Amino acid sequence: MTPHTSYARLARPLAWIVLVLAAAFGAAYWWLLGRPVDLPDSPTAKIACVSYAPFRFDGETPFDPHAFVSPERIDADLKDLSTRFDCVRTYSMSQGLGAVPEIAGRYGMKVLMGVWLGRDLAANEREMEQALSAAKRDARNLRGIVVGNEVLLRRELSEKALAGYIERMNAATDVPVTYADVWEFWQQHPALAKVTDYVTIHILPYWEDEPVAPQKAIRHVADVYQRMKAEFPGKQVMIGETGWPSEGRTRRDASASLVNEARYLREFLNYAATVDMPYNVIEAFDQPWKRDLEGTVGGFWGIFDVQGRPKFAMSGPVVEEPRWTWAIGAGGIGAVLFLAGGILRRRWHGVGGAVSLALSGFATGTALAAHARLLVFACRDALEWTVGIAAGAVAAVTAFTLARAIAARLAAPMNSADIAPPPAQRQFWGIAWTDAFTPQRFLWMFVLALYGILMVFNGRYRDFPIGLFAVPSIGFLMLAMLRTRERPSMPLLEERLLAIWLVMLGAAVVAQELGANAVAWGWLALNLALALPVLLAWRKAAT
Structure with missing residues (x-):
């Protein structure tokens, strides 16, 4: 059994674990906010x-x-x-x-x-x-x-x-x-x-x-x-x-x-x-x-x-949050919408894909509920509301497209013996991207790196928008985990540079907080989740 075959057999169970944990974390987070504290x-x-x-x-x-x-x-x-x-x-x-x-x-x-x-x-x-x-x-x-x-x-x-x-x-x-x-x-x-x-x-x-x-x-x-x-x-x-x-x-x-x-x-x-x-x-x-x-x-x-x-x-x-059931409801709505939209024009069969879509939708709904809660407290004017809502909408679209791709891979028959060629390049905005998902990933890497710079150099009064960035970070990590049958392409130079910056900026935030801030560790985890697929693809493509 080759190392690739071994990993291919583990990829799906690991992806299922990540997906279930993401949905369970969303439910547990809001449930804990709604518990009376003595x-x-x-x-x-x-x-x-x-x-x-x-x-x-x-x-x-x-x-x-x-x-x-x-x-x-x-x-x-x-x-x-x-x-x-x-x-x-x-x-x-x-x-x-x-x-x-x-x-x-x-x-x-x-x-x-x-x-x-x-x-x-x-x-x-x-x-x-x-x-x-x-x-x-x-x-x-x-x-x-x-x-x-x-x-x-x-x-x-x-x-x-x-x-x-x-x-x-x-x-x-x-x-x-x-x-x-x-x-x-x-x-x-x-x-x-x-x-x-x-x-x-x-x-x-x-x-x-x-x-x-x-x-x-x-x-x-x-x-x-x-x-x-x-x-x-x-x-x-x-x-x-x-x-x-x-x-x-x-x-x-x-x-x-x-x-x-x-x-x-x-x-x-x-x-x-x-x-x-x-x-x-x-x-x-x-x-x-x-x-x-x-x-x-x-x-x-x-x-x-x-x-x-x-x-x-x-x-x-x-x-802490008496309205916590609304967030659970948002997760439920997300599960229904992802399931309804994801089963249209699907190329897979079975229960696994449907369950994957429902879990992805629930996790996305609870994460974006956290983003919405942050907007309620943080937004000062119409511009900030517009930017915040637009960012949430882009995150929802990204999550849905990723959920469809993840569901297709989780539901497809296991066949790890063959390695497919790299995905065909696609043209977006005159740039030859690695595949259809790369422009979205690049956008989120760029925005996360930009916000990370602000956090490191002027972060005293800045919030941690964990809910917003959790959606693309976890989604792209899961997609990379499941691409076991595709030979990775060399990421763009800009992606490689951003990946390095994300790791350094996330680590810098933890260092500034002296490792005492659990939220900062979560911020680092999201940076790593978005950067690691690029770094690993870089390493594999270079060998």
């Missing part, structure tokens, strides 16, 4: 303070110089928030937010009033003037004044310039004045503590330079808080921002998910109940405009969604 209960549904920004509806952004939030809108928001929070933190005095202190007082709430500072000195002056007026007018409603938020982190002001603004505010009011920044920047600029009444630090385990897993996040917060208290003896230390995102990419082992947001907030409130610690949670409402700055994850730090609905309860199990 979490520790919060000791209370009341929270001391929460960040408040009203820019949560379509098209709303604080970067719009003409944006204005009406007092009526703020009144409605604070009335609702007053049932869960004793205090709100703002970040700016402009665009109508200067009305927050007075309105909050109507509902017995206190305000950490924010003064936004940046490079624009004229805008800084307007912020300061409005804040000074509000400090005199609404002092009874203020818990503190936060002069500047992460302006040192953004490198928009020097420490000396920032200290000048803080001292000016402190001299004009008896309300406690502070500055807020990530805790490492307080370590780098400890002199600011001399001009502030207290120290306000941000501890966001997800965003740390060394991301912290959600299971270890509260221990990290406690350690950092105690360290900062030790570094600033005699000063009160407040946690000005802490929280966890419900959607977005995984950073190493810090996974953004609804379950992890609920886990973090409940565990944080349990911890906060055991220490004398002022704190503020980020944030009240999801802020879609932040996706322009931080990708998908930026828009989903809210305790409430954009409609003001709580995203999770403070006790009992939490479900």
